[in-house]
Amino acid sequence: MPNSVYKKIELVGCSPTSLSEAISNAIAAAAEDHGNLGWFEVKEIRGNIQNGKVSQYQVSLKVGCKV
Amino acid sequence: MPNSVYKKIELVGCSPTSLSEAISNAIAAAAEDHGNLGWFEVKEIRGNIQNGKVSQYQVSLKVGCKV
Amino acid sequence: MPNSVYKKIELVGCSPTSLSEAISNAIAAAAEDHGNLGWFEVKEIRGNIQNGKVSQYQVSLKVGCKV
Amino acid sequence: MPNSVYKKIELVGCSPTSLSEAISNAIAAAAEDHGNLGWFEVKEIRGNIQNGKVSQYQVSLKVGCKV
Amino acid sequence: MPNSVYKKIELVGCSPTSLSEAISNAIAAAAEDHGNLGWFEVKEIRGNIQNGKVSQYQVSLKVGCKV
Amino acid sequence: MPNSVYKKIELVGCSPTSLSEAISNAIAAAAEDHGNLGWFEVKEIRGNIQNGKVSQYQVSLKVGCKV
Amino acid sequence: MPNSVYKKIELVGCSPTSLSEAISNAIAAAAEDHGNLGWFEVKEIRGNIQNGKVSQYQVSLKVGCKV
Amino acid sequence: MPNSVYKKIELVGCSPTSLSEAISNAIAAAAEDHGNLGWFEVKEIRGNIQNGKVSQYQVSLKVGCKV
Amino acid sequence: MPNSVYKKIELVGCSPTSLSEAISNAIAAAAEDHGNLGWFEVKEIRGNIQNGKVSQYQVSLKVGCKV
Amino acid sequence: MPNSVYKKIELVGCSPTSLSEAISNAIAAAAEDHGNLGWFEVKEIRGNIQNGKVSQYQVSLKVGCKV
Amino acid sequence: MPNSVYKKIELVGCSPTSLSEAISNAIAAAAEDHGNLGWFEVKEIRGNIQNGKVSQYQVSLKVGCKV
Amino acid sequence: MPNSVYKKIELVGCSPTSLSEAISNAIAAAAEDHGNLGWFEVKEIRGNIQNGKVSQYQVSLKVGCKV
Numbered sequence: 001m002p003n004s005v006y007k008k009i010e011l012v013g014c015s016p017t018s019l020s021e022a023i024s025n026a027i028a029a030a031a032e033d034h035g036n037l038g039w040f041e042v043k044e045i046r047g048n049i050q051n052g053k054v055s056q057y058q059v060s061l062k063v064g065c066k067v
Numbered sequence: 068m069p070n071s072v073y074k075k076i077e078l079v080g081c082s083p084t085s086l087s088e089a090i091s092n093a094i095a096a097a098a099e100d101h102g103n104l105g106w107f108e109v110k111e112i113r114g115n116i117q118n119g120k121v122s123q124y125q126v127s128l129k130v131g132c133k134v
Numbered sequence: 135m136p137n138s139v140y141k142k143i144e145l146v147g148c149s150p151t152s153l154s155e156a157i158s159n160a161i162a163a164a165a166e167d168h169g170n171l172g173w174f175e176v177k178e179i180r181g182n183i184q185n186g187k188v189s190q191y192q193v194s195l196k197v198g199c200k201v
Numbered sequence: 202m203p204n205s206v207y208k209k210i211e212l213v214g215c216s217p218t219s220l221s222e223a224i225s226n227a228i229a230a231a232a233e234d235h236g237n238l239g240w241f242e243v244k245e246i247r248g249n250i251q252n253g254k255v256s257q258y259q260v261s262l263k264v265g266c267k268v
Numbered sequence: 269m270p271n272s273v274y275k276k277i278e279l280v281g282c283s284p285t286s287l288s289e290a291i292s293n294a295i296a297a298a299a300e301d302h303g304n305l306g307w308f309e310v311k312e313i314r315g316n317i318q319n320g321k322v323s324q325y326q327v328s329l330k331v332g333c334k335v
Numbered sequence: 336m337p338n339s340v341y342k343k344i345e346l347v348g349c350s351p352t353s354l355s356e357a358i359s360n361a362i363a364a365a366a367e368d369h370g371n372l373g374w375f376e377v378k379e380i381r382g383n384i385q386n387g388k389v390s391q392y393q394v395s396l397k398v399g400c401k402v
Numbered sequence: 403m404p405n406s407v408y409k410k411i412e413l414v415g416c417s418p419t420s421l422s423e424a425i426s427n428a429i430a431a432a433a434e435d436h437g438n439l440g441w442f443e444v445k446e447i448r449g450n451i452q453n454g455k456v457s458q459y460q461v462s463l464k465v466g467c468k469v
Numbered sequence: 470m471p472n473s474v475y476k477k478i479e480l481v482g483c484s485p486t487s488l489s490e491a492i493s494n495a496i497a498a499a500a501e502d503h504g505n506l507g508w509f510e511v512k513e514i515r516g517n518i519q520n521g522k523v524s525q526y527q528v529s530l531k532v533g534c535k536v
Numbered sequence: 537m538p539n540s541v542y543k544k545i546e547l548v549g550c551s552p553t554s555l556s557e558a559i560s561n562a563i564a565a566a567a568e569d570h571g572n573l574g575w576f577e578v579k580e581i582r583g584n585i586q587n588g589k590v591s592q593y594q595v596s597l598k599v600g601c602k603v
Numbered sequence: 604m605p606n607s608v609y610k611k612i613e614l615v616g617c618s619p620t621s622l623s624e625a626i627s628n629a630i631a632a633a634a635e636d637h638g639n640l641g642w643f644e645v646k647e648i649r650g651n652i653q654n655g656k657v658s659q660y661q662v663s664l665k666v667g668c669k670v
Numbered sequence: 671m672p673n674s675v676y677k678k679i680e681l682v683g684c685s686p687t688s689l690s691e692a693i694s695n696a697i698a699a700a701a702e703d704h705g706n707l708g709w710f711e712v713k714e715i716r717g718n719i720q721n722g723k724v725s726q727y728q729v730s731l732k733v734g735c736k737v
Numbered sequence: 738m739p740n741s742v743y744k745k746i747e748l749v750g751c752s753p754t755s756l757s758e759a760i761s762n763a764i765a766a767a768a769e770d771h772g773n774l775g776w777f778e779v780k781e782i783r784g785n786i787q788n789g790k791v792s793q794y795q796v797s798l799k800v801g802c803k804v
């Protein structure tokens with residue numbers, strides 16, 4: 001498919017548990033709206049702190065999907 | 068809501084008057100399409116010049132909204 | 135239109151032939167969904183290689199369209 | 202003072218009203234702890250949104266003070 | 269004018285009052301030397317501090333003018 | 336608290352085990368000195384290698400705390 | 403010429419046809435004012451869109467010339 | 470060894486399971502060719518998606534080894 | 537091949553004719569030394585000028601090849 | 604010490620003489636307040652000019668110290 | 671002079687001897703054309719190699735001068 | 738040699754004495770393996786600290802050599 005076109009959508013996935021679950025949550029939400037997810041690129045890793053501990057991981061990522 | 072997912076939309080707001088009105092115009096336009104705007108991040112500040120004066124401020128920003 | 139608002143969409147156009155065709159493919163796909171495309175900004179140039187030759191150019195670009 | 206040494210402190214000032222008040226709030230807070238503030242550098246502009254309007258401007262800046 | 273050429277000049281405008289006056293001062297100075305200013309791009313926002321308050325806003329910007 | 340001011344502190348947390356433990360170690364150390372940690376931003380991920388294996392994860396992060 | 407000094411000038415060349423013509427137009431304009439152009443560095447690639455097609459390529463480049 | 474020289478090699482490690490395994494795979498491959506690996510720096514985190522789930526983590530990293 | 541490892545090599549391809557030939561020249565040279573080239577990423581576009589014209593395009597790119 | 608935590612402090616060292624003295628001045632000042640300085644990272648090199656000559660070198664650097 | 675405007679000029683100074691001489695050469699050349707040089711910012715450090723040794727240091731810097 | 742291809746190698750040179758010796762050490766090591774070194778680009782300047790003084794300068798640089 002050498003003339004394909006893809007769209008990049010930017011999402012922030014959150015998880016109280018781990019970076020990988022934050023990524024998975026974002027991709028699962030994207031998959032509900034788009035049928036052809038192909039790849040993701042992590043853009044930023046942040047999180048919230050409560051009582052001196054990580055309470056939430058937040059991962060910004062771009063997801064590429066076929067138009 | 069530790070498993071929330073947010074989407075980032077990129078907009079350019081314009082105003083002949085001020086940077087803050089350019090930001091407000093972009094957010095107001097986003098609010099017409101999305102119910103859950105949470106935050107914005109300014110990415111770029113530009114503008115047009117006419118007769119040696121600023122004729123338009125242009126602010127690129129990303130707006131985060133809950134999916 | 136000094137109070138205009140524009141939206142930026144990020145796309146990846148592909149072509150087996152040239153960088154400019156990759157750009158054109160992305161813009162043509164965007165034009166099917168949006169009526170008011172105004173400008174584009176190239177963000178990344180990549181591609182695939184097969185048998186020691188470029189088999190596909192991939193150009194990431196942001197397209198600005200009037201809201 | 203050609204052999205001076207300065208320290209850079211990173212702050213985020215907030216304001217419901219304007220970017221400049223967010224900057225001023227951060228500098229006023231820094232001035233309470235440090236006697237020799239010299240300059241600031243804006244690093245990031247963000248904010249919160251409520252009901253489709255900016256509810257808070259947030260400006261990240263580095264403040265230079267003489268050691 | 270599809271074959272136009274523009275030149276970008278980098279300036280720092282200063283103002284004791286506001287970011288927008290700093291921008292305006294830079295553009296006004298550029299307009300004295302160049303007849304065809306078209307647009308500006310803000311590159312950096314800094315400033316000086318005196319007595320715990322902003323004494324001067326400094327905005328670095330690139331100004332595009334037709335050759 | 337629309338006029339709040341936050342300070343960003345930059346730390347490097349280390350762990351022989353995982354990225355998340357490296358983050359947690361940095362935040363725990365920050366919490367000993369500061370009472371109001373709010374969020375963190377990962378800035379860099381590095382590590383040491385011994386005998387062809389990761390011997391230490393090193394995560395640079397900025398921690399925001401209320402002034 | 404080990405003690406040479408060069409100046410970098412920033413230009414934006416435009417072309418309705420191709421990226422390379424946009425580059426050539428910028429360099430040709432620079433050559434009218436400066437006798438010793440040595441090299442160029444592409445900084446940004448943008449363009450305008452009309453009727454769903456590229457109507458103008460715009461290439462920002464820095465041109466180095468001997469002082 | 471104050472006059473040491475190190476070489477940086479850029480690798481992309483992949484894993485269907487986790488970010489840390491992707492890092493480990495890259496380092497293990499580098500260790501087969503180089504005897505003195507000292508440290509790594511993560512440069513990019515990406516991955517592939519299949520059926521709405523992460524099918525592969527891809528971590529770009531630079532590995533420093535003694536010359 | 538979910539546990540694959542790739543190496544990135546950085547090259548500068550040159551051509552008196554076009555950007556795409558500069559890319560092709562770099563990839564052809566890489567293919568002589570490496571059997572499994574997979575993709576490329578353009579990192580920088582520069583060139584030389586003689587007599588007010590482009591005498592050489594220079595494209596820096598990273599080439600990914602399977603280890 | 605695989606679970607160590609380090610703090611990064613940002614300083615600007617100045618010197619009328621050389622870049623290395625500017626670096627040394629910053630580190631010497633940091634050493635007065637902190638007992639465990641480990642490394643530094645140069646972030647920016649600037650300076651002042653008087654009568655067409657460098658009157659002061661200014662080096663921004665981050666210094667890592669053990670918490 | 672709170673309403674001052676400065677211009678930034680980009681230069682590359684060269685020297686077979688040292689980084690600081692490369693900087694000085696660029697500033698000396700700028701001083702011949704401009705009366706009010708105020709500061710410089712180093713943007714890039716490069717150089718040429720001959721016979722396995724540095725034959726020329728090249729320092730790109732921006733010089734600020736009062737308009 | 739308008740169709741030349743160059744390879745960029747990334748090295749870190751160290752020296753207890755000076756930045757320029759760190760650069761020279763890296764280039765001398767590269768020259769032992771490669772016959773055609775052409776230029777270098779400084780990418781990062783770091784170092785170690787002992788007893789409140791610089792104990793080692795570390796300069797990351799890319800070296801270009803003809804393929």
